[in-house]
């Protein structure tokens with residue numbers, strides 16, 4: 001197949017929450033309609049915690065949803081990802097710079113001085129007191145020092161245009177573009193992240209999020225859709241942009257799914273085919289693409305529950321049926337997204353298509 005739908009690498013944490021499976025369920029459905037391979041990408045590399053147990057539990061629940069496709073695990077691709085880092089070095093995208101940054105004793109705080117003023121106050125992971133910066137983990141004062149670091153220079157990407165769907169998300173893209181396109185990002189860390197490379201005889205620890213951020217370059221399908229919840233648009237933008245560094249011609253489409261609040265009132269466990277269909281279809285039919293956030297509607301789940309098993313099966317089949325005549329990826333994706341409409345699906349079901 002020439003097409004792939006790939007999730008942004010998801011964290012396997014909180015596998016007991018149903019919301020953790022919305023992106024795979026939507027991605028799998030879109031892949032089926034588009035005639036694309038589906039990949040559940042998982043971020044299990046973590047320099048702080050061992051995610052093995054979470055990963056096993058997540059995969060168990062995932063298997064119960066019976067989604068077809070392949071699992072792509074970042075930690076099984078470390079070598080290839082490091083090869084990409086070296087390629088970015090040889091092409092001049094990654095370079096060494098002197099930067100001034102704040103660091104603490106445990107190494108969790110490692111931030112460039114110039115970013116301090118523009119940092120989102122809600123996302124700050126340090127404590128500011130009497131004009132000094134403290135680490136909330138090791139409680140030490142962060143010290144400012146100049147050091148050598150590796151940076152990814154986004155200004156060198158020739159064709160940085162990326163496409164988001166639904167269209168309203170392109171406003172976010174513009175914000176990110178202004179932040180990054182003529183700028184750089186520090187990609188090395190003072191602490192040992194477990195991943196290191198040699199740059200001109202010097203050893204650097206590489207930031208894990210940067211490393212897996214290169215993953216799109218490892219997929220061979222020329223037409224790609226990358227999907228994640230719309231709370232992670234910045235990461236989504238970054239993977240799209242990073243792909244452009246070594247694949248200028250890429251036309252990857254980045255999809256942000258609406259955030260369904262309250263969904264975790266339902267457990268992620270599945271015990272029968274009935275339940276499986278109710279949860280899968282219930283999630284798909286709760287999605288309203290033009291909305292960024294939406295309270296999930298239990299009435300939709302209940303409405304599906306009332307349908308006879310045969311009708312539930314038929315409904316899911318209709319939702320997943322591949323488009324007969326393929327057009328451009330963007331057009332086909334728009335068609336696929338339009339299927340998320342309960343009234344329309346019930347009409348089709350009544351017609352007995």
Ligand SMILES: [Zn+2]
Nearest residue numbers: 104106135138
């Ligand atoms: Zn610390």
